[in-house]
Amino acid sequence: MKYQPVIGLEVHVQLKTDTKIFCGCSTQFGAEPNSQTCPVCLGLPGALPVLNKKVVEFAIKAGLSTNCSITPRSIFARKNYFYPDLPKGYQISQFEDPICQRGWLDILVEGEEHKRIGITRIHIEEDAGKLVHADVSGLEDGSGVDLNRACTPLLEVVSEPDLRSSDEAVVYLKKLHQIVTWLGICDGNMEEGSFRCDANVSVMPVGSDKLGTRAEIKNVNSFRFVKQAIEYEIKRQIELIEDGGKVVQETRLYDPNSGKTRSMRGKEEAHDYRYFPDPDLVPLVISYDWIEHSRQGLPELPEQRRTRFVAELGLPEYDAEVLTASRSLSEYFEAGVEAHGNAKLVANWVMGEITRALNDTGTSIENCPVSPLQLAELLKLIDAGTISGKIAKTVFDAMWQSGKTPYAIVEEQGLIQVSDTGAIETIIDGIMAANAGQVEEYRGGKEKVFGFFVGQVMKASKGKANPAVVNELLIAKLKG
Numbered sequence: 001m002k003y004q005p006v007i008g009l010e011v012h013v014q015l016k017t018d019t020k021i022f023c024g025c026s027t028q029f030g031a032e033p034n035s036q037t038c039p040v041c042l043g044l045p046g047a048l049p050v051l052n053k054k055v056v057e058f059a060i061k062a063g064l065s066t067n068c069s070i071t072p073r074s075i076f077a078r079k080n081y082f083y084p085d086l087p088k089g090y091q092i093s094q095f096e097d098p099i100c101q102r103g104w105l106d107i108l109v110e111g112e113e114h115k116r117i118g119i120t121r122i123h124i125e126e127d128a129g130k131l132v133h134a135d136v137s138g139l140e141d142g143s144g145v146d147l148n149r150a151c152t153p154l155l156e157v158v159s160e161p162d163l164r165s166s167d168e169a170v171v172y173l174k175k176l177h178q179i180v181t182w183l184g185i186c187d188g189n190m191e192e193g194s195f196r197c198d199a200n201v202s203v204m205p206v207g208s209d210k211l212g213t214r215a216e217i218k219n220v221n222s223f224r225f226v227k228q229a230i231e232y233e234i235k236r237q238i239e240l241i242e243d244g245g246k247v248v249q250e251t252r253l254y255d256p257n258s259g260k261t262r263s264m265r266g267k268e269e270a271h272d273y274r275y276f277p278d279p280d281l282v283p284l285v286i287s288y289d290w291i292e293h294s295r296q297g298l299p300e301l302p303e304q305r306r307t308r309f310v311a312e313l314g315l316p317e318y319d320a321e322v323l324t325a326s327r328s329l330s331e332y333f334e335a336g337v338e339a340h341g342n343a344k345l346v347a348n349w350v351m352g353e354i355t356r357a358l359n360d361t362g363t364s365i366e367n368c369p370v371s372p373l374q375l376a377e378l379l380k381l382i383d384a385g386t387i388s389g390k391i392a393k394t395v396f397d398a399m400w401q402s403g404k405t406p407y408a409i410v411e412e413q414g415l416i417q418v419s420d421t422g423a424i425e426t427i428i429d430g431i432m433a434a435n436a437g438q439v440e441e442y443r444g445g446k447e448k449v450f451g452f453f454v455g456q457v458m459k460a461s462k463g464k465a466n467p468a469v470v471n472e473l474l475i476a477k478l479k480g
């Protein structure tokens, strides 16, 4: 029997606000344990939550950018459970009437058609604190509770079970990551847990319309691990069923070291949490004007920008996709095009030399030492025939190192291209004289030797000879 995996994702997006969701404490990561707390986020009796308006603004932006409807009147609810990192005994979340509902994202898996993935809901909630254990932290013994993270604002983005493979899940997740970082509402740092994912995985026989029992894999925090965890889980469930066993509904943990998931606890149902509207918080009413104002203020989103790069700048789809991977990268590229004019040439350099240098040095595009303007100046030197494309790469490396302008480097290092036919002819004559054998071969019909001559001339001119002129003169002279 063949099986079809069914996957839904619940993604926790930590919002990039300066302060927490219901109090004024800082959300800065990595501070001394419990140094960023107050009666509200410590859950002390009588302390009252006050909603941070920025959180609502960010949630609306996320909803509009993922094609959701914004709920005019949404409700905060208490999700009741006990855990040592949750002193109140409940988490403030949204249950019925979440702030955003019924959205979607279109994804494209390589080699397949576009596919629409439904977003059931996006709701606002607070994060819990963190347990710190002696075996994995600096703690000497026992375990401690750090409540700095308690009350940090989160969005939970819940997809429909529309995903059918680990590849689709990763593409969807990357797309969501791209959007929330593009909007500037999340720093996207997966290692610090700012963007983490729970995956609901089940399998059913191909052709069936009855969903299998699902297991939930908790808190996976890298794209690679999401792929591995889902693949392991699919395999585990199929093997279990084929052995005559049954998948049980449960929460599982993925261990990146073993590449396996293991059972953590039986899966609870919504009614176990005894959700009820939080009496300390009034319903959240969002006016039509607020939503429209937010819509007007949205930046051009990655998909729109990609489409525009193809339509207006004539870029190939692939280039447009790569260049809109992040907002900063696309802005760098556009500034370069504005200064130079030739979009495809700028695209090649940004995707080539710039990206290579960024990767090699672990630099982000925001801190790129070569500005878009300087890149454009360099490309203009190629256009003007002052330097060859090959020499330009040398100049680029020097710009990266020194921060000097391309022209200054070209002058200093004497890299100006030689287009003077007289000078190049002299070089060619010398090389032909020194390689009479090869000249004979060429004239005898072995045209491959041509490349050898080009190489020799370029070498003799230290890369400065204009390649077009070299080609032209060589052909004329070799043909004799």
Ligand SMILES: [Zn+2]
Binding pocket: 020, 023, 024, 025, 036, 037, 038, 039, 040, 041, 042, 151
């Ligand atoms: Zn606080």
